Amino acid sequence: MAEQKEEEQEPAKEETTLVERWLQEQQQWQKTAMNYLDSMAKSDEFLVHLGNAMRGSLLAGKPYPTESQDTAAAEAADDRIDEVLFALHKIEGQIHDLKFSIDELRAERASAPAKPAGKKSRNKLKPLKPKGNE
Amino acid sequence: MKELPDQQREFEALLELSRRGRAKLERLHEVLNTPGHFGKGATPAEVVYEENKLRLLRLLDDDGQPRDGPPVLFIPAPVSRYFILDLMPGRSFAGHVAAAGHDVYIADFGTPTSEDRFNDLSYYIDGLIRRCVRKVAALSGQRSINLVGYCLGGTLSLLYAARYPDSVRRLVLLTTMVDGDVQGGIAWTAHRMGLEGESYDSPRLVPAIEVKSWFEMLSPGSNSLIGRVTDLWNRLDDSPERLSAVRTMATWVDDVVPAPGRLLAELYRQFGPGRNSLMRGTAEVGGRVVNLSCVAMPVMAVSAEKDTIAPPEGVDAISAVVPQAQVVRLAGGHVGIVAGRAATALWQQTVEFLAGEGKKG
Numbered sequence: 001m002a003e004q005k006e007e008e009q010e011p012a013k014e015e016t017t018l019v020e021r022w023l024q025e026q027q028q029w030q031k032t033a034m035n036y037l038d039s040m041a042k043s044d045e046f047l048v049h050l051g052n053a054m055r056g057s058l059l060a061g062k063p064y065p066t067e068s069q070d071t072a073a074a075e076a077a078d079d080r081i082d083e084v085l086f087a088l089h090k091i092e093g094q095i096h097d098l099k100f101s102i103d104e105l106r107a108e109r110a111s112a113p114a115k116p117a118g119k120k121s122r123n124k125l126k127p128l129k130p131k132g133n134e
Numbered sequence: 135m136k137e138l139p140d141q142q143r144e145f146e147a148l149l150e151l152s153r154r155g156r157a158k159l160e161r162l163h164e165v166l167n168t169p170g171h172f173g174k175g176a177t178p179a180e181v182v183y184e185e186n187k188l189r190l191l192r193l194l195d196d197d198g199q200p201r202d203g204p205p206v207l208f209i210p211a212p213v214s215r216y217f218i219l220d221l222m223p224g225r226s227f228a229g230h231v232a233a234a235g236h237d238v239y240i241a242d243f244g245t246p247t248s249e250d251r252f253n254d255l256s257y258y259i260d261g262l263i264r265r266c267v268r269k270v271a272a273l274s275g276q277r278s279i280n281l282v283g284y285c286l287g288g289t290l291s292l293l294y295a296a297r298y299p300d301s302v303r304r305l306v307l308l309t310t311m312v313d314g315d316v317q318g319g320i321a322w323t324a325h326r327m328g329l330e331g332e333s334y335d336s337p338r339l340v341p342a343i344e345v346k347s348w349f350e351m352l353s354p355g356s357n358s359l360i361g362r363v364t365d366l367w368n369r370l371d372d373s374p375e376r377l378s379a380v381r382t383m384a385t386w387v388d389d390v391v392p393a394p395g396r397l398l399a400e401l402y403r404q405f406g407p408g409r410n411s412l413m414r415g416t417a418e419v420g421g422r423v424v425n426l427s428c429v430a431m432p433v434m435a436v437s438a439e440k441d442t443i444a445p446p447e448g449v450d451a452i453s454a455v456v457p458q459a460q461v462v463r464l465a466g467g468h469v470g471i472v473a474g475r476a477a478t479a480l481w482q483q484t485v486e487f488l489a490g491e492g493k494k495g
Contacts, residue, residue, distance in 0.1 A: 032160055
């Protein structure tokens with residue numbers, strides 16, 4: 001019976017004309033296009049990724065770099081503000097260096113052998129507590 | 135089988151073409167909608183130090199705890215994104231070294247903005263890297279740590295090791311150009327495309343698209359829109375898993391960052407074609423001459439046979455200035471040896487070298 005059914009179905013497949021298959025394919029294309037439109041409407045990120053793909057890139061998370069983005073950034077640059085900010089970053093680094101030096105001194109003193117009783121240390125810094133993750 | 139008339143056969147072929155095109159677009163739709171892994175490291179990590187745009191990441195184990203093995207600090211190139219060293223699960227150099235028991239850190243230099251155009255070599259070496267090393271030393275309780283520098287990050291690591299040798303236990307340099315007179319590679323391309331014109335005194339933030347163009351010049355055709363779109367179209371026959379991996383790598387390749395003009399001017403002035411200060415012993419950082427004979431710790435320098443960015447001869451030249459350096463040449467390209475499918479060769483060699491098992495130089 002099953003074989004008989006398959007035989008009956010086979011000619012049905014062949015009966016699908018080229019025009020019918022072409023129409024089915026057109027319907028599939030419409031479905032694909034609707035999926036794209038749906039994703040574009042739902043997600044801005046998808047739009048960015050699609051834009052990147054149209055430039056031949058699968059870059060994710062941000063738009064493909066272009067000259068116009070860079071030009072806008074360059075035009076916005078102000079030498080005086082930037083020099084001040086750069087100097088501030090350097091000062092920030094120097095402060096971190098000082099902090100590291102203090103921590104290293106504390107750690108060294110904490111690990112140094114204890115001095116004989118009666119001699120008071122002038123060091124007022126507290127010993128470094130063991131650091132885990134910061 | 136009965137023979138189709140020509141017209142019908144053409145129509146069938148057209149239908150098949152239409153089906154294949156649609157299948158590719160459906161695959162692309164699926165990939166673009168898949169929340170993949172990209173733009174960040176693959177291994178769980180915590181930020182242990184921050185300064186300006188820099189973040190120092192410490193890799194964690196599966197229980198969210200740092201490992202207690204010997205510390206290793208990875209230094210990537212500050213002109214590209216750090217996550218090539220920790221690309222994706224199963225394809226992570228840093229993750230592999232961590233899995234071998236090391237306490238692994240990665241310096242993420244971030245994306246420079248306008249004020250960072252004034253950053254020079256000293257800002258990186260005496261500043262950011264020095265403080266990263268101090269932080270790692272403090273957290274691990276070690277006086278000296280292992281350094282792994284990649285590409286320009288290797289140049290910075292080498293100069294750092296010469297300036298502060300006591301703080302470096304072992305040094306690994308990956309595709310790090312030492313002889314700037316060896317023709318080819320990114321330095322020569324940038325030179326031909328006008329890097330010589332970068333001003334040290336009035337630097338600009340060199341646009342990402344310009345930095346990208348230098349790398350694209352190394353593989354002609356990669357900068358053409360038609361070439362790129364055709365390449366992507368052809369790739370859309372791959373499986374979604376393969377495309378996901380391609381997407382992660384593409385995100386690293388295309389997510390270039392702008393470069394500090396002062397740093398590039400200084401790199402060109404010192405190490406560019408015809409200058410070659412590392413080989414001549416005249417390199418300077420912050421106005422002080424760097425003495426490479428101070429690099430007395432064990433060093434492993436790795437070059438890649440098909441490296442178009444840092445030609446292997448220019449990398450291997452380290453043996454002329456750091457005689458004890460163990461020089462290793464691997465099959466593959468600049469990125470492939472670090473994050474390609476055959477990268478485990480480098481990862482394992484690095485783990486062995488860090489454990490003191492490498493060949494003596």
